[in-house]
Amino acid sequence: MTDTPDKPISYRDAGVDIDEGARAVEGIREAVRSTYRPEVIGDIGGFGGMFSAAAFKEMAEPVMVSGTDGVGTKLKLAQLLGKHDTVGIDLVAMCANDILVTGAEPLFFLDYIAVGKLDAARTTAIVSGIAEGCRQSGCSLIGGEMAEHPGVMDPDDYDLAGFCVGVVDRPKAIDGSAIVPGDVVLGLGSSGAHSNGFSLIRRVLVEGHEDELALPRVDLGGASLGDVLLEPTRLYARSILRLARSGATVKGMAHITGGGITENLNRTLPDTCDARVVRASWKVPQVFGLVQQAASLSDDEMYRTYNMGIGFAIVLSASEAPEAAVTLRAAGETVSEIGEIVSGKGEVVYG
Numbered sequence: 001m002t003d004t005p006d007k008p009i010s011y012r013d014a015g016v017d018i019d020e021g022a023r024a025v026e027g028i029r030e031a032v033r034s035t036y037r038p039e040v041i042g043d044i045g046g047f048g049g050m051f052s053a054a055a056f057k058e059m060a061e062p063v064m065v066s067g068t069d070g071v072g073t074k075l076k077l078a079q080l081l082g083k084h085d086t087v088g089i090d091l092v093a094m095c096a097n098d099i100l101v102t103g104a105e106p107l108f109f110l111d112y113i114a115v116g117k118l119d120a121a122r123t124t125a126i127v128s129g130i131a132e133g134c135r136q137s138g139c140s141l142i143g144g145e146m147a148e149h150p151g152v153m154d155p156d157d158y159d160l161a162g163f164c165v166g167v168v169d170r171p172k173a174i175d176g177s178a179i180v181p182g183d184v185v186l187g188l189g190s191s192g193a194h195s196n197g198f199s200l201i202r203r204v205l206v207e208g209h210e211d212e213l214a215l216p217r218v219d220l221g222g223a224s225l226g227d228v229l230l231e232p233t234r235l236y237a238r239s240i241l242r243l244a245r246s247g248a249t250v251k252g253m254a255h256i257t258g259g260g261i262t263e264n265l266n267r268t269l270p271d272t273c274d275a276r277v278v279r280a281s282w283k284v285p286q287v288f289g290l291v292q293q294a295a296s297l298s299d300d301e302m303y304r305t306y307n308m309g310i311g312f313a314i315v316l317s318a319s320e321a322p323e324a325a326v327t328l329r330a331a332g333e334t335v336s337e338i339g340e341i342v343s344g345k346g347e348v349v350y351g
Contacts, residue, residue, distance in 0.1 A: 020118045024146060027124035031131035035141040039107070049142030051108050061170035065104035068163045069094035074198040077206060077229055079156060081213060084122050086232040087160065088129025089136070090195045093233035095164035096137040097255040097312065100237050101268070103174040103244060104166035106139035112161040113146045116153035126160070129232070137237040139164065172244075176252035176268035176315070183251060183341040184321040185265070185275055189334030190311030192287055194233040196258040197306050201229060204294035219286055228287050236312045239331035243314075248324045252315035262304035265313050266348050274344025275315075276351045282336035284309045303350070310338060 025045070032044045041050035056062035071090045078087045088111075096106040111130050113123065123146060134141045153159075193201060205225065206213065213226035220228050236255075244250060252268035265275050279299070288309070292302050302308060316324055318340075325335045339351075
């Protein structure tokens with residue numbers, strides 16, 4: 001038989017603060033609205049986000065493309081440094097860059113924020129970053145969930161998950177099947193480690209060095225290690241869509257995430273082709289050298305773990321690559337010709 005408490009136990013007594021949740025919703029309202037495209041129907045607070053598909057009628061065969069991801073243990077660094085306004089950008093980028101590989105335009109985004117104890121100011125900072133990521137990628141933040149988990153998560157802990165949906169006309173979808181030997185691989189510069197490999201980064205660069213993270217460093221150009229590591233993932237949507245609208249025939253693309261160039265560029269290759277990547281063809285950011293030295297990793301291991309300064313790769317014919325590079329640079333990208341397509345068996349090789 002269950003004992004009856006001497007006095008009522010409220011939801012707040014159990015660890016969930018409904019009033020703080022309401023304050024958090026009010027704090028994110030304008031940030032969310034700032035992401036709305038014309039296709040958004042309704043406003044924040046509905047049970048489901050609504051997005052008009054009327055424009056799809058102009059496509060021969062509209063195909064919806066979806067992606068979901070998180071930020072991983074980079075969140076632990078954000079929590080350690082008390083900086084929560086950039087990890088939301090990472091969240092959007094990890095999802096939007098993924099669906100972009102097919103040629104899809106990101107349309108809308110939803111987030112899931114799990115917290116040990118809800119803090120309206122912290123949540124507002126997180127969602128402000130998510131909204132910024134949505135603005136950078138041209139998609140709308142149309143829904144989400146803030147879940148408080150007392151007794152399951154530590155009060156200061158939180159985790160993020162994101163969901164992005166886009167659309168591509170099937171005749172224009174990119175799947176790598178048109179890639180042939182002689183094509184060129186263009187690499188777009190990353191903004192750092194993005195959101196991958198942070199379990200190792202924390203192990204070798206952060207643990208035991210927490211008091212040094214905010215100090216300016218000569219080997220990082222005067223920046224602190226904390227700022228360099230928290231630099232948000234670059235979003236490539238506007239640049240890639242600009243390239244597609246220029247008339248360029250993009251044959252394959254890869255988002256360089258966990259697994260590095262070695263285990264991501266191969267995902268767009270036909271079984272009859274290899275990508276021969278020349279490591280000396282771009283400048284590797286210093287942060288990767290710090291990780292490699294601290295962890296005593298080989299070059300091969302680094303290139304199958306980190307992006308090494310290339311966040312996105314594009315395969316085009318050799319004749320179209322120069323003009324494509326001009327278009328991408330005009331869109332603000334750092335572009336390098338990092339390799340070529342050769343006969344092979346669907347692998348990345350280094351030359």
